[in-house]
Amino acid sequence: xxxxxxxxxxxxxxxxxxxxxxxxxxxxxxxxxxxxxxxxxxxxxxxxxxxxxxxxxxxxxxxxxxxxxxxxxxxxxxxxxxxxxxxxxxxxxxxxxxxxxxxxxxxxxxxxxxxxxxxxxxxxxxxxxxxxxxxxxxxxxxxxxxxxxxxxxxxxxxxxxxxxxxxxxxxxxxxxxxxxxxxxxxxxxxxxxxxxxxxxxxxxxxxxxxxxxxxxxxxxxxxxxxxxxxxxxxxxxxxxxxxxxxxxxxxxxxxxxxxxxxxxxxxxxxxxxxxxxxxxxxxx
Amino acid sequence: xxxxxxxxxxxxxxxxxxxxxxxxxxxxxxxxxxxxxxxxxxxxxxxxxxxxxxxxxxxxxxxxxxxxxxxxxxxxxxxxxxxxxxxxxxxxxxxxxxxxxxxxxxxxxxxxxxxxxxxxxxxxxxxxxxxxxxxxxxxxxxxxxxxxxxxxxxxxxxxxxxxxxxxxxxxxxxxxxxxxxxxxxxxxxxxxxxxxxxxxxxxxxxxxxxxxxxxxxxxxxxxxxxxxxxxxxxxxxxxxxxxxxxxxxxxxxxxxxxxxxxxxxxxxxxxxxxxxxxxxxxxxxxxxxxxxxxxxxxxxxxxxxxxxxxxxxxxxxxxxxxxxxxxxxxxxxxxxxxxxxxxxxxxxxxxxxxxxxxxxxxxxxxxxxxxxxxxxxxxxxxxxxxxxxxxxxxxxxxxxxxxxxxxxxxxxxxxxxxxxxxxxxxxxxxxxxxxxxxxxxxxxxxxxxxxxxxxxxxxxxxxxxxxxxxxxxxxxxxxxxxxxxxxxxxxxxxxxxxxxxxxxxxxxxxxxxxxxxxxxxxxxxxxxxxxxxxxxxxxxxxxxxxxxxxxxxxxxxxxxxxxxxx
Numbered sequence: 105x106x107x108x109x110x111x112x113x114x115x116x117x118x119x120x121x122x123x124x125x126x127x128x129x130x131x132x133x134x135x136x137x138x139x140x141x142x143x144x145x146x147x148x149x150x151x152x153x154x155x156x157x158x159x160x161x162x163x164x165x166x167x168x169x170x171x172x173x174x175x176x177x178x179x180x181x182x183x184x185x186x187x188x189x190x191x192x193x194x195x196x197x198x199x200x201x202x203x204x205x206x207x208x209x210x211x212x213x214x215x216x217x218x219x220x221x222x223x224x225x226x227x228x229x230x231x232x233x234x235x236x237x238x239x240x241x242x243x244x245x246x247x248x249x250x251x252x253x254x255x256x257x258x259x260x261x262x263x264x265x266x267x268x269x270x271x272x273x274x275x276x277x278x279x280x281x282x283x284x285x286x287x288x289x290x291x292x293x294x295x296x297x298x299x300x301x302x303x304x305x306x307x308x309x310x311x312x313x314x315x316x317x318x319x320x321x322x323x324x325x326x327x328x329x330x331x332x333x334x335x336x337x338x339x340x341x342x343x344x345x346x347x348x349x350x351x352x353x354x355x356x357x358x359x360x361x362x363x364x365x366x367x368x369x370x371x372x373x374x375x376x377x378x379x380x381x382x383x384x385x386x387x388x
Numbered sequence: 389x390x391x392x393x394x395x396x397x398x399x400x401x402x403x404x405x406x407x408x409x410x411x412x413x414x415x416x417x418x419x420x421x422x423x424x425x426x427x428x429x430x431x432x433x434x435x436x437x438x439x440x441x442x443x444x445x446x447x448x449x450x451x452x453x454x455x456x457x458x459x460x461x462x463x464x465x466x467x468x469x470x471x472x473x474x475x476x477x478x479x480x481x482x483x484x485x486x487x488x489x490x491x492x493x494x495x496x497x498x499x500x501x502x503x504x505x506x507x508x509x510x511x512x513x514x515x516x517x518x519x520x521x522x523x524x525x526x527x528x529x530x531x532x533x534x535x536x537x538x539x540x541x542x543x544x545x546x547x548x549x550x551x552x553x554x555x556x557x558x559x560x561x562x563x564x565x566x567x568x569x570x571x572x573x574x575x576x577x578x579x580x581x582x583x584x585x586x587x588x589x590x591x592x593x594x595x596x597x598x599x600x601x602x603x604x605x606x607x608x609x610x611x612x613x614x615x616x617x618x619x620x621x622x623x624x625x626x627x628x629x630x631x632x633x634x635x636x637x638x639x640x641x642x643x644x645x646x647x648x649x650x651x652x653x654x655x656x657x658x659x660x661x662x663x664x665x666x667x668x669x670x671x672x673x674x675x676x677x678x679x680x681x682x683x684x685x686x687x688x689x690x691x692x693x694x695x696x697x698x699x700x701x702x703x704x705x706x707x708x709x710x711x712x713x714x715x716x717x718x719x720x721x722x723x724x725x726x727x728x729x730x731x732x733x734x735x736x737x738x739x740x741x742x743x744x745x746x747x748x749x750x751x752x753x754x755x756x757x758x759x760x761x762x763x764x765x766x767x768x769x770x771x772x773x774x775x776x777x778x779x780x781x782x783x784x785x786x787x788x789x790x791x792x793x794x795x796x797x798x799x800x801x802x803x804x805x806x807x808x809x810x811x812x813x814x815x816x817x818x819x820x821x822x823x824x825x826x827x828x829x830x831x832x833x834x835x836x837x838x839x840x841x842x843x844x845x846x847x848x849x850x851x852x853x854x855x856x857x858x859x860x861x862x863x864x865x866x867x868x869x870x871x872x873x874x875x876x877x878x879x880x881x882x883x884x885x886x887x888x889x890x891x892x893x894x895x896x897x898x899x900x901x902x903x904x905x906x907x908x909x910x911x912x913x914x915x916x917x918x919x920x921x922x923x924x925x926x927x928x929x930x931x932x933x934x935x936x937x938x939x940x941x942x943x944x945x946x947x948x949x950x951x952x953x954x
Contacts, residue, residue, distance in 0.1 A: 177637065388585070
């Protein structure tokens with residue numbers, strides 16, 4: 105039995121009071137406990153940003169890496185030991201901005217990790233600049249005439265690239281988020297969970313209240329996430345009604361499933377053979 | 389009789405120069421001859437001008453010669469460009485259609501003979517046959533080499549190529565060639581190997597489990613060799629979306645317990661410097677091969693250079709220990725790669741191997757057998773090595789600076805790693821004291837690391853003047869020393885392969901008795917000379933520098949040094 109308290113960390117939390125990240129942290133602990141994964145059996149990898157501090161705030165194996173580079177790092181770790189359960193904590197700037205290329209290719213590889221993007225539609229750690237997911241027209245200290253670029257839509261992008269698990273949740277609904285995280289962990293392959301996360305310091309538009317009035321649970325509506333076209337349509341829905349839940353799911357072999365030698369054992373448990381190296385030299 | 393001749397095969401990319409070169413090299417090998425060969429090509433797939441230049445000798449040769457005895461010109465341009473390199477009595481073999489009427493040209497209808505024998509695509513094989521016949525090579529050995537070389541393509545292809553070679557062989561008839569010599573079947577003098585393959589084999593001998601890369605000349609060959617061997621080994625080779633991803637992937641794999649490497653060239657290495665720093669601060673061992681080419685930016689993709697030394701030593705922001713190696717031959721590249729993995733893991737630091745296009749793409753004979761260890765020593769701890777695994781601290785402070793390294797999810801020990809400055813347990817910290825302690829802890833590894841460095845290798849160390857260089861220029865510098873000594877100049881040389889942490893004491897010792905020393909480097913500012921000055925306060929008296937993208941010929945070095953002697 106794993107208890108939620110087992111994940112408690114004694115590290116001082118540095119998020120702003122009331123931050124949307126607290127809901128995500130609570131949901132992660134709840135999901136891990138519900139799945140019976142003890143702290144020593146989970147690896148959490150993160151990039152840089154407020155979201156990337158998350159693994160320090162719960163007890164787990166962790167690699168707090170570079171801005172935007174959590175996914176390649178997770179890919180390497182997963183290939184080395186595909187028995188690892190890996191979560192990645194990232195933010196909208198970290199994952200869709202600095203790490204945009206890596207995001208695309210992690211989706212393509214279908215590497216079996218669960219990606220949690222704390223999407224607050226703004227840069228928090230660097231104090232309020234626009235992020236790739238900021239709405240067009242959003243005014244910030246830097247974007248004083250409003251954001252000029254289109255909003256990055258992670259769900260549509262992931263779908264277009266063939267993602268097998270595309271979901272959205274809201275950090276104000278911890279129970280919902282916990283369930284989605286659990287489904288993401290169970291899903292064999294790359295799972296994207298884009299989490300709507302209010303930033304209480306720098307985003308005064310997309311607040312808890314703003315989201316509460318708009319989000320609705322697809323599961324409660326009886327939605328079955330197996331229709332790509334329907335999923336694409338839902339991924340583009342924004343405004344008065346914002347769907348949350350699993351938007352699309354399709355199991356297919358993950359990246360490490362497709363590497364034949366990994367069927368029998370993990371890469372790190374393979375055996376060195378002097379004879380084989382000698383043969384490789386002699387075959388010259 | 390002593391043999392030392394050079395044959396240049398020139399033509400357009402796509403004309404099969406490589407195949408001709410490979411046949412020549414393998415025939416030499418089977419006749420107990422020594423050889424070395426350089427590959428010179430443009431950054432294109434078809435057309436342009438390329439050449440393969442092979443030096444054949446009955447004594448070990450490890451550097452190219454500046455002049456040639458036989459020019460196999462597969463197009464007119466090759467003749468026009470290289471005629472001037474022919475020695476007196478040297479000859480050019482050429483396609484009859486293109487051949488001007490000149491005394492030093494033997495015109496052979498390669499194309500017509502190919503059509504009649506093996507089909508028109510075999511005209512390079514006709515040329516190979518003619519070339520070997522002129523040199524006096526026995527057809528029996530050529531037959532063996534072609535049969536073995538084309539065996540995988542089926543009997544029909546073997547037959548066609550044999551016919552083509554035979555037609556070429558007979559086409560030169562009884563033409564006598566001043567530099568022909570007696571060949572006879574004999575035991576090979578070693579294995580035929582280029583730097584790329586040597587590095588790949590070194591990685592296998594070090595139990596490398598994961599390699600990620602983004603294609604970039606002249607490093608791609610290393611990964612191609614690893615990929616082609618991967619099926620036999622617990623090894624995965626992954627082509628990443630960019631070099632940033634590649635370096636982070638290998639950090640992730642290493643963190644999870646797999647020895648991991650990447651290979652790139654200067655431009656890719658630029659992109660990897662952020663990851664290099666991550667490896668440094670998280671103390672995650674990785675091996676990066678930087679196969680140098682001229683830069684900056686794209687520079688010259690298929691050319692050679694040695695201009696990334698000071699960059700490699702200083703790459704990434706702030707300071708952290710790292711290893712830098714620059715092997716001087718394929719045999720050294722094999723040994724150094726294996727050692728780089730060992731030392732990187734032992735000290736939990738990144739190791740950078742600097743090679744270059746010349747070393748990677750040139751063929752050499754490695755005389756001594758490459759040593760493959762029976763067991764590969766690993767430095768990873770698990771619960772059983774710990775008093776209390778639940779209290780495990782990834783960055784525990786120690787005198788040596790080395791903290792026991794556990795891997796994640798491998799027991800009760802929880803492994804926490806951070807690219808932010810961190811406390812002993814791995815959690816981020818902004819404490820002034822912790823910061824200082826951690827910098828000191830990482831730097832503390834330097835003295836241990838230094839003890840693992842080989843001193844520079846010397847040749848005629850007691851000489852009045854010494855030539856100093858690093859990496860792939862070793863053999864050319866040594867041959868230049870021999871030339872200088874023949875001319876009565878009391879010269880020796882010092883060749884560096886282990887460059888960082890810099891072996892300052894050994895360097896001082898090497899230069900202790902000489903009157904003057906001169907740098908020989910393939911960059912424009914004598915980077916090693918500057919490093920020696922910084923680390924030992926010894927100043928070089930001059931430098932022979934070549935940075936045109938082409939490898940050194942020994943005579944260029946000797947001539948350069950002689951200018952200082954006047």
